Each structure stands twice: as structure tokens, then as C-alpha cells.
Amino acid sequence: MSKQNEVVVSEVCDGALSADDLNQLAEMLDQAVAQGASIGFIPPFGHQQALAFWLKLIPAFTSGERRLLVARLNGKIIGTVQLAVSQPANGIHRADVNKLMVHPDARRLGIARSLMVAIELVARSAGKTLLVLDTISGGAAESLYTSLGYEISGRIPAYAMSTDGELEPTTVMYKIL
Secondary structure, three states: OOOOOOEEEEEEHHHOOOHHHHHHHHHHHHHHHHOOOOOOOOOOOOHHHHHHHHHHHHHHHHHOOEEEEEEEEOOEEEEEEEEEOOOOHHHOOEEEEEEEEEOHHHOOOOHHHHHHHHHHHHHHHOOOOEEEEEEEOOOHHHHHHHHOOOEEEEEEEEEEEOOOOOEEEEEEEEEEO
């Protein structure tokens, strides 16, 4: 049994997400976008769009094409990260890390780091030896990834639109496991 106030990171197996889990994931995504997170969405954005995003991914989680980890505090989802393990034949050794996010109310507690350490274990167990990701250049996530041993492959200018409507550069990173 877990202690109160202990963050528990676990994998969601076979896409088994309850309606409450889906609502918590949607709320976290909605709040992250509202706080300016560069995770693929721009305003106007709300709970219904966030819920639709998660519902669309359930088949990929169920089939194992994507793996989903969640961090919970007292049963509430406060963070998540995905691993896209399905790759073409010449890339079966690699996986893409996607959509690392932490609820704004739970930031600066080491949750993103815990999720990344856990996703590397999932990747290793799936036989992956190379992880690839991209992140907003110069942001806190880039510093986190660097501290975890990810290396910069390159930067792409004007890659993604921010939640403020500005085109921002992205940093492509990798880690050999």
C-alpha cells in the first residue's frame, strides 16, 4: 500500500483508462496548454479537445504501439509521458518520447524527472536502445533532458507555434540507452 503524499509512477496497461482517468488527463492537458506548454496544442483549447486527444490515443495504447505512463499523487493523475514504440523495420531499435507533461499545480517536485527515468526503463524492456524527442529550445524541459543524459542533435528554427502565436525553435535530442 502506498503512503499518502507519495508520487507513484505506473504504466497504463492495455489502454485501461477509466472515465475518471480520462477526465484527469484531459484536465491536466487543458491546464498545461493554458500555462503555455509547448506540447502541440494552441488556444483556443479546452477540456473537450483535450478529452478527444486522449480518446483518439486509446487504440494505440491498447495495441502497444504507444506506451503510457502516469504519475499519481494520492490517486490523482499529476503527470504523464508517452513512448511511441512502433517504428518502421529499420528503426525497431528506437522509440520516440512524446507529451511529457506535469499538472501546473504539481511542478517543481521532480515528477517530470521520475517519469523520464521510468520511461527509459519501459523502453529498455521493449528492447529499445535509442530514444528521440524534441522540445522547445532553451526551455526548462531542454535542461531536464540534458541533465538526464540526452544530447542535442540539432535545432530547427520557427518549428512550432507557441500558445502565444509566435513561431519558436525546437531542439531535437537523443539518448543511447
